[in-house]
Amino acid sequence: MSAPTVGAIVDRAGLVRCVERDLRELAELDTVVHSVGNLVRQSREEPPRARSAIRTLWETATAARKRAAPNRLLLARVRSVLQDSHCTVSAATTAAVVHGILHGSIRPTALTPDSITQPPLRIPPSVGVRHGALADLLCTTDNLADSVWNHAHRSRIDFDEDLRRLRTWLAKVPELRAPDRLVPLLGESSGEFQVHRHPRPVHPRTAELETPSISYEVLTAAQLDLLHTAIRQGLPVKVASMMAGTTTEPLSAGAAVAAVMRCGAWLRRTIDENGLPVASSSYTSRRMSPSWLIAAPVKRHRSVRAFALHYTPELGRWYQILRGDIPDLRGLMPMRRAHYLALAAHVAGGGRLSDFAEHQARRYRDVVQAWDRMTTFTAELRLVRQAVLDAVADWPAEYTEEVKQPLAELVQTVRTGLAELGRPADQEIGAAYGRLINSDDVKEAGEAFGALTAVLTGYRNALRRFTVADPTDWGSAEFALFHKRYPDTAPSDFGTSSPRAHAVEVIRAEVRRLLAARLPAVPATEVALLAELHRELSNAVREQRSPGLASYWRLWLTPGAPDEHVWRAFLEWPDLVTLAATK
Numbered sequence: 001m002s003a004p005t006v007g008a009i010v011d012r013a014g015l016v017r018c019v020e021r022d023l024r025e026l027a028e029l030d031t032v033v034h035s036v037g038n039l040v041r042q043s044r045e046e047p048p049r050a051r052s053a054i055r056t057l058w059e060t061a062t063a064a065r066k067r068a069a070p071n072r073l074l075l076a077r078v079r080s081v082l083q084d085s086h087c088t089v090s091a092a093t094t095a096a097v098v099h100g101i102l103h104g105s106i107r108p109t110a111l112t113p114d115s116i117t118q119p120p121l122r123i124p125p126s127v128g129v130r131h132g133a134l135a136d137l138l139c140t141t142d143n144l145a146d147s148v149w150n151h152a153h154r155s156r157i158d159f160d161e162d163l164r165r166l167r168t169w170l171a172k173v174p175e176l177r178a179p180d181r182l183v184p185l186l187g188e189s190s191g192e193f194q195v196h197r198h199p200r201p202v203h204p205r206t207a208e209l210e211t212p213s214i215s216y217e218v219l220t221a222a223q224l225d226l227l228h229t230a231i232r233q234g235l236p237v238k239v240a241s242m243m244a245g246t247t248t249e250p251l252s253a254g255a256a257v258a259a260v261m262r263c264g265a266w267l268r269r270t271i272d273e274n275g276l277p278v279a280s281s282s283y284t285s286r287r288m289s290p291s292w293l294i295a296a297p298v299k300r301h302r303s304v305r306a307f308a309l310h311y312t313p314e315l316g317r318w319y320q321i322l323r324g325d326i327p328d329l330r331g332l333m334p335m336r337r338a339h340y341l342a343l344a345a346h347v348a349g350g351g352r353l354s355d356f357a358e359h360q361a362r363r364y365r366d367v368v369q370a371w372d373r374m375t376t377f378t379a380e381l382r383l384v385r386q387a388v389l390d391a392v393a394d395w396p397a398e399y400t401e402e403v404k405q406p407l408a409e410l411v412q413t414v415r416t417g418l419a420e421l422g423r424p425a426d427q428e429i430g431a432a433y434g435r436l437i438n439s440d441d442v443k444e445a446g447e448a449f450g451a452l453t454a455v456l457t458g459y460r461n462a463l464r465r466f467t468v469a470d471p472t473d474w475g476s477a478e479f480a481l482f483h484k485r486y487p488d489t490a491p492s493d494f495g496t497s498s499p500r501a502h503a504v505e506v507i508r509a510e511v512r513r514l515l516a517a518r519l520p521a522v523p524a525t526e527v528a529l530l531a532e533l534h535r536e537l538s539n540a541v542r543e544q545r546s547p548g549l550a551s552y553w554r555l556w557l558t559p560g561a562p563d564e565h566v567w568r569a570f571l572e573w574p575d576l577v578t579l580a581a582t583k
Contacts, residue, residue, distance in 0.1 A: 010092040012082045019079045019099060022134060026068050026075075029061075029141045035148045036061040038349030057147055064140045070127045071134050074102060081120045091120045098123075104132030155350035162352040163371075166364050169193075176364050177331070178357035197249070201328035202361050217324035219244070219251075219259045221317040227256055228311045236291040257295045257304075264303030266319050267310045317531045322578060325538055329574035331361035332541050335370050336491055336572075337483060343370055348472035373489075374471035377482055381421060381468040388417035392460040399436070399449035414456060422481045423466070428455055492568055500576065503569035507533065507580040510555055522552050526582065534577040537570045 039054050081087055081095040094115050100106030108131050116123045123129070169182045172193060176182065179202055182193035199218035219227075223244040230240030237253045245251030288308055296304050335343075339360070346356045357367040391413040396403045411433050418425045432452040439445035469478060483490035492499075511529050514522055523529045533549070540547040547557050547567055557567040570576045 010082075010089070010096045012087065012092055015092075015096055015099065016079055016082050019075050019082070022138070023072065023075055023079075025138055025141065026072055028145065029064060029068055029137075032141060032144045032148055033061045033065050035152075036144065038345070039148070039151060041349055054151075057144070060140070061144055064137060064144065067133070067137055071102065071137055073127060074098060074123060074129065075134075077121050077123055084120070087120070094121065098129055101129050101131055102134035104135045107131065152350060159347070159350075159352050162354050163368070166354060166368055170365050170368065174365060178354065178361055178364060200361065201324060201331075215262050215323070216327050217259065217262060217320055218255075219320070219324070221313070221320040223251070224259065224263060224311070224316045224320065225313050227260055228307065228316070231260070231288055231292065231308045234287050234289050236289040237295050238291070253295060257292065260292070260307045261296055261300045261303045262323070263311065263316070263319055264305070264307030265300075266323065267315065268303060268306045270315075270319075271306075271310060314525065314528055314531070318527050321531060321534050321538075322575075325534070326575050326578065328361070329538060329541060332363070333574060334488065334571060335362075335366060336489060337479065340370060340374070340479070340482070340489060343367070344374070344471050344474055347371070370489075371471075373486060374474075374482065377485055378468060378471055381481070384417045384420045385463060385466070385468055388414050388421070388463060389460060391417070392456050395453060395456060399445055411452075414459070418459060418463075420481075421463075421466075421468075422477050423459075423463070425455075425459055429459075492572055499565060499569050500573050500579070503566045503576055504580045506555070506563060506566055507577060508582070510553065511580065513554070514552065519552055530577050530581055537567065537577065538574075540567075541571070541574075 036054075036058050040058050078095040078099050081091050084091075094111065097106055097111055098116065098121065101108055101111065108129065111129065113125075115121070116129055117125055169176055173182065173195060176195065179198045181196045183196045185192040185194055201216040201218065226244040227240050230243055235243075237256055241251045241253045241256035244256060288305075292304050292308075293301050343356055346359075347353075353367050353371055354364065356362075357364050360367075391410045394406075394410060396407065399407070411429065415426055415429055418429075429452070432448070432455045436445060436448040436452050439448050469475070471478075474482070507530075511526055514529055515524070515526065518524075523532055533553070533555075536547050536549055546559070549555060549557070555563045555566060557563055566576075573579075
């Protein structure tokens with residue numbers, strides 16, 4: 001729109017359209033800022049130079065958002081003045097001049113300060129009208145959008161390449177789990193790979209889903225037993241690490257000392273806080289090889305001595321469950337609503353599936369399957385939407401005997417399709433169709449057919465404006481439909497308000513019964529019984545089977561059994577059994 005001159009007749013309707021277009025373009029800035037925020041979150045693992053570039057982009061975006069607020073206010077006031085039915089020529093001209101100043105097409109001298117702060121604009125003096133402010137802001141928004149698009153385009157290429165690589169890996173090793181990777185032996189073209197394994201459990205690389213507060217234990221209880229035996233025998237660190245390691249996964253001296261310090265620190269806290277019984281021992285640190293203390297920081301010497309003095313196989317198994325097995329199990333638990341939400345947000349921010357799998361230490365196939373489910377479901381919804389539109393497009397012009405059966409099929413297609421799209425219309429369409437098939441004469445049938453046609457036309461028009469979002473843009477409505485289609489992804493319904501507490505109490509009652517019974521060949525302590533129960537449930541998760549306890553247990557965990565809820569609760573909370581410990 002050409003710049004107005006003071007005193008000229010203003011095309012109010014045209015100027016309103018121009019202002020509304022400006023407001024829509026400013027609204028895009030919010031989307032751009034949100035996208036840049038996603039880039040910031042996803043850039044935590046990027047090299048410093050890449051992080052710096054995205055940080056600069058974020059600073060530019062947030063500064064632009066701050067500048068957008070007064071421009072929105074000014075545009076809203078201009079639109080309000082122009083849409084007022086009592087708007088005078090003078091008021092319209094003033095509004096048009098303000099709009100021109102914001103776009104940089106009119107000099108600020110065309111307005112006096114009073115004409116801005118007084119009616120009809122009433123713009124606060126603190127806001128002001130800066131020459132070209134809106135034009136600069138819209139240009140910045142375009143530049144930011146281009147930067148985000150370029151980054152998204154590169155991310156999309158990376159995403160597709162990553163997905164192809166994961167499918168190649170899974171074709172060779174279906175159970176491959178992050179952060180393990182397949183490494184080509186003689187180059188990618190050779191087709192030969194070996195598994196590069198990573199010690200588990202692993203810390204999540206970002207705070208996206210879990211913030212660890214303690215160090216995880218990567219050694220097994222059997223390895224800890226061997227290290228303790230070596231210390232008590234006065235063996236040096238290097239010999240102990242060779243004893244505890246394997247030919248495929250050797251243990252370094254530094255890793256052995258680190259494990260001893262981790263477990264020793266836990267023993268000190270546990271014994272002090274809970275008064276757990278410890279094995280009596282006349283062993284003293286004078287019999288320990290000095291290499292253990294030499295290899296450990298001075299401030300950690302007490303932890304090394306605590307491991308040597310107080311470690312027992314029973315406590316070692318319990319410690320390994322708490323600090324090793326449970327954190328590792330989290331990556332094997334079924335993916336539920338929270339995980340799908342996190343996956344969608346991760347991909348929306350430019351993340352790759354392999355990165356998400358590594359964040360959660362999940363099997364790659366679980367993450368790929370989750371993404372395939374979401375994309376397949378999106379494609380299915382789009383097909384359903386098109387089927388409904390096609391059905392209404394095939395609607396006959398008039399109601400005759402020949403169209404009765406095809407009409408019934410079209411109505412069923414529309415009703416079913418709308419329900420699958422989360423836009424149920426059974427009641428309205430059903431009522432209109434019922435009046436049609438129950439009509440007594442031609443006139444009544446014609447009126448009922450016209451009413452039904454109007455109802456379907458309304459839904460068709462609404463459906464034309466409705467688009468099926470990509471998984472990265474899903475909201476609560478799409479996720480609700482998705483969980484209905486895939487019930488195993490929805491949060492479990494235990495039929496009780498406190499399923500975890502209920503399961504814990506059932507476990508405690510069974511442990512009390514076994515301890516009171518004093519049966520032969522049954523572990524004689526609470527910790528040992530709980531460790532046995534946890535190990536069986538843990539093994540069942542890893543082997544993807546139902547748990548099978550020894551015959552002296554009276555926990556019936558198979559599907560449909562009275563205590564199945566305990567197994568289901570364990571799949572939600574892998575620390576369930578440890579919560580049953582009373583001391």
